[in-house]
Amino acid sequence: MSTQENQSLAGFSLCEDGDNVMQLSEIREMVEARAKAEQGTRKNTAPRNLNVMECVMAEDVGLGELYAKIQRGRFVFNRQSREWMEFNGVHWQLDTMERSKTRVADVVSVLLKEAQKVGVQASEAMRDGNEEIAKMYESQQKTIMNRVRRLRRKGGPEACLEFAQIQEDPLAIKGDEIDQEQWLLACKNGVIDLQTGEFRDGKPEDFILKASTVRWEGIDCPAPNWEKFLLEIMSDDAEMVDYLRRLFGSTLRGGDKEHILPMFFGDGRNGKTVLVEMVSEVLGSLVGPIPSEMLLDQGMQRSADAPSPSVMSLRGLRAVFASETDEGRRFSASRCKWYSGGDHLVGRWPNDKRPITFPPTHTLFLLTNHKPHAPSSDFAFWDRLQVVFFERRFVKGEPQKPNELPRDPNLKDKLRQELPGILAWLVRGCLEWQQDGVNPPPKVLAATDEYRRDEDLLSIFIDECCLTVEPDEKDPTTRVNATEFYDAFVKWYGQNISKKKNFPQRKFGKLAQEKFPKRKVGGKNWYYGVLLSPDFKSEMGLFGKSDD
Structure with a gap:
């Protein structure tokens, strides 16, 4: 070995630090990688x-x-x-x-x-x-x-x-050349063509910067513990496991993705965090976290000219994860659509002189124990959302409920032994996605619909407190006074949703007009096709309001 080669390997040595011992096989891999680079x-x-x-x-x-x-x-x-x-x-x-x-x-x-x-x-x-x-x-x-x-x-x-x-x-x-090969995935020992699953050497002209740190061992590399883990967290639903494989596989491509916003929801200790951690370990610098605040309603908007490092951190990523939101927080529909859509993103680092525009390459995931409030009337938002409910819980002691399983304290160590197999699982998912799309199963669609219904407060109020009839502008018995309708909703809202905050009248009017025709008769506004139920009016003390 030459003197220069000896110097280049000066950083490689057997070292012991507690339980961490660098094995000869690891050193050999590092030497081979360095030799390949040289x-x-x-x-x-x-x-x-x-x-x-x-x-x-x-x-x-x-x-x-x-x-x-x-x-x-x-x-x-x-x-x-x-x-x-x-x-x-x-x-x-x-x-x-x-x-x-x-x-x-x-x-x-x-x-x-x-x-x-x-x-x-x-x-x-x-x-x-x-x-x-x-x-x-x-x-x-x-x-x-x-x-x-x-x-x-x-x-x-x-x-x-x-x-x-x-x-x-x-x-x-220039810098724009970096990570532009959407169908290439670099890993530890080469580059995978995601369109075919074929493997080849990396080339400088690929200009790939973000890469997996895992070694490619073939498309059929097994991961039995990983497969078992997925079935457990999906309550033994093989259709949901197949969906997760297509979903995560779709993230591997760096552009022109389906415009989706997957939300992993469920109480803690349900496996969703381990799932994301393992995918993140496999994909390395290709994935990253973002603050959940980027997706939530922030109230006062920052200046468009202000530095936006959080936006710039998305550049070149294949998947990003926003974890946990405070209970009761509200999504900003425009932010969610912007970060999960196909429109170019604009941002700048603190020391940049001018903003940078770049195409999105990521799929955005939200991991939460609490469902943030979302606008029920925004079709584009709900069209993107895919809710995955994690109903299983992994407990330390003896399981007490049907949805509980004993926790495996060595699970992560077992899964880390299968990282090449998890990489193969992801690539297989990418190939399946190209053929079938993400194609969410009925369970995901049902969970998303239920979430949307829960967020449609006016519909809930109508179901609980009103009667719907055929609207007839000539028949005054098919209408409700707009002010009375709003007052009734506010009382219901204060008792069932929030006592601290009133529901804005203008927002209520917009939602109500999406459901019922509104007309002005005799100097008053009326909604046709809906009535307050007698039981609700009696309970709330609303009798005596005039319909004249």
Whole structure:
């Protein structure tokens, strides 16, 4: 093994820290990955089409050009994020250890070889009696060594990198190229074509940054504990397990997704958090959390020009998870539709000078123990929502109820042993989704419809407290006074929904007109086709109101 290879492996060592021991097999995998990244990319000789002396004579600009020629396909500067990236043999990664700077040493190696070659030419010229030619070569050698010293001094590598990314053929990208291959999924040892399930080597020109950290072991890699876990949390409903596979599989594609908003609902200790944690471990940087507040009604709106790091964090993700909401909070329908739809997102990091527009690549999931209030009349919102109810509970002691099962304290460890199998499960789900769509089963549709009915407070009030009749504008017995109708609803609302907050009259009127025709007769407003029930009027003391 060469000295450089030994140095590159200096960070790999057997180490013991409590129960965490790095095994030889893990070290071997790391070495193989590093070797794959190095293979064919490190160049200690100048490219054939580049005149080294021309670069030397061009000073810092030329040294930057030489660096760009040597390191193209291995390092690249992202102008949008203002940071260097490194190709690791499978996909690009952020150059957090500044290896782009240390690899200026490759330019030094090329210069030293050129200096050696020029020195030989000077000696040969002197031996042949060509003193002037010999002096020219000696001058060139001196200039080369001056450039070497420049690169080895403080500020030299930085200048080299700066000029490498601002030349005519820059070692740089705009940044829009990153993670644009919607049908490719990078993992630890290669790239999966999600349209076919085929596996291949990664390429620098794929410009994949976000990747799974799990090794691909084939489409049929098993995960028996995972399959058992899914059946348990879905109450042994195989149709629901198939749906989850298609749902999560659909998230793998990075764009043009179905416009859906899955909501995983149920009391704690029901498995939904473990489900999401395992998928997140498999997909790594391809998924991430977002604050649930991004989806909820915030009241006062922030300035559109304010920094929006939460929005920018969505860029390039395949799935995002918003966990838990306070009981009684209300969804912002416009936010939910924006973050779960196909419209381009706009945001900026705190230090960005201007906003960035980018296409959404993610599927948004909401995990909650409490159903936030949602607008019952917003068709587009409910068309996106898919409610998955987790009715099982996993308890420490002996199960006491039919929906309870004993908790397995080693479950996560068992599932982590099957991460390659879970990755295969996800890819199979993606292939199934392309053929059948997400296709929510009747249980999901029923849970969503029930949620919507629960949120339609006016319908609940009408079912409990009113009579519906055929509307007839010529028949005063088929109508209710608008003020009386609202007053009755407010009393019912205060007793059954909230004593602290009144229901806005304007909002009530809008909802009521969606259900019943409203007419102005005799200077008063009336709703036709609905009456307050006698029992409710008696209970609330509403008799005596005039219908004249």
